[in-house]
Amino acid sequence: MGSDFKTIPVIDIGPLVEKIDDPKMANDPEVKEVIRMLDKACKDAGFFYVKGHGIADSLVKEVRDITHKFFGLPYEDKLKIKMTPASGYRGYQRIGENITKGKPDMHEAIDCYREIEPGTYGTLGKPLEGSNLWPDYPSHFKELMEEYLCLLRDLSRKIMHGIALALGGSADAFEGLLTLVNQDDDIHALEVLDVATQVPGLYRYPLGQDLEIFSFSICTPKIRSGFDLEVLQNAF
Template sequence: MALLISWGFIGEKEFKDKDRWVLYLHQLVVKSIATRALEFMILMITNIIDYFFISPNVSPLLDKCDRPMMVEDQGVLKVVRELDEACRVAGFFYVKGHGIPDSLVKEVKEVTRKFFDLPYEEKVKIKMSPKTGYRGYQRLGENITLGKPDMHEAIDCYRPMESGEYGSFGKNMEGKNLWPENPANFKSLMEQYISLQKELARKIMQGIALALGGPPETFEGERAGNSFWVMRIIGYPGLAGEMQYNDVGW
């Protein structure tokens, strides 16, 4: 199985159906204004999708991370070249061989659906606000993008921050994540998933450090060892027929 390093949960089978994605993009554009500029945008995005399917299998890198001789391993160097090309050409990449258990991914998906299926009165118990460091639940349409409400609900999570950790600069983001009491295993599953993602990101950053010509530990320690992370857990409502919406996060 392949997995996006974000909250996407797009299966590898669905992701490889490029024609479906291109048709979807085309339909979105046709429903607005069919201009040459927009057609050019479709072409550009299609080219990015083409590149996106050439995704690095990072398992050789993960196997050798933190070992003294990793910089001489041919499998590691191959992954490093692929990461370098992906970052320079597309600006993002789709990770395979990440090592996160399929069973955990399945559990996280299931518990997420259970939460979003709860009554609004239950979900709003962890409502986002400035007092929560902008962590917590957002109802459908509350998030605004380009002046229009997004048709999804979400839980925003960030790295917990202690009071005064970044002085006045980080004051608005201080606090801990809000977890619902129901489902009972929501917090434990999410924290396990976050922990594995953080470790995965740390090891991938070793590969990126090598791609930039530095030592593997470039982004560790005081420089970036306790990096700020963001996770958005998104729930999309079912559609009844044709529905006009604005959601750039698909």
């Protein structure tokens, strides 16, 4: 992966999104150009902005506004959905509660994952069994977040289809794979070290690398807050 890029690439994935259900999309000239740009961005920068993703700016604003309201609540109110082992490690996580290599992370978050029915994965999946915990206030928090996360999951899959084609595989080559943000042991986060300006209407994608576990996450284009890391990251 290159390190001498000067700007984060901006890719219009509209053609890929529009033709995602077409089994012959890989032969479409516009989709081919998107695939070429994804390939180059992943090799040269490891980060890229996308536009033409189809997620409304108004929805993104609603999500930001409602999460700001929740994290602005008194500590006691946020503890009503406190994360515990009994909750499948879902729910509110206070500042300093998450420990990385013996050091507390300075963020607060709501951790959420795909909901798992008891017994689905036997003893392996037992620690994460359960339903996500959502606050009663702000109202409609659960409905709004579930709508947003569903859109992000769908968007992630569409982009991974493009990356799979860029690697010479079939569009669905990554379907069913475990996805985690992964980085070297001495690197605690993936982020653009130079200034990454806020670009309205765009999402930034950092791409990790590993031979067995594929890394991919979605965030709005700025240095990520605790909300970005813990809620948006778990959308895929």
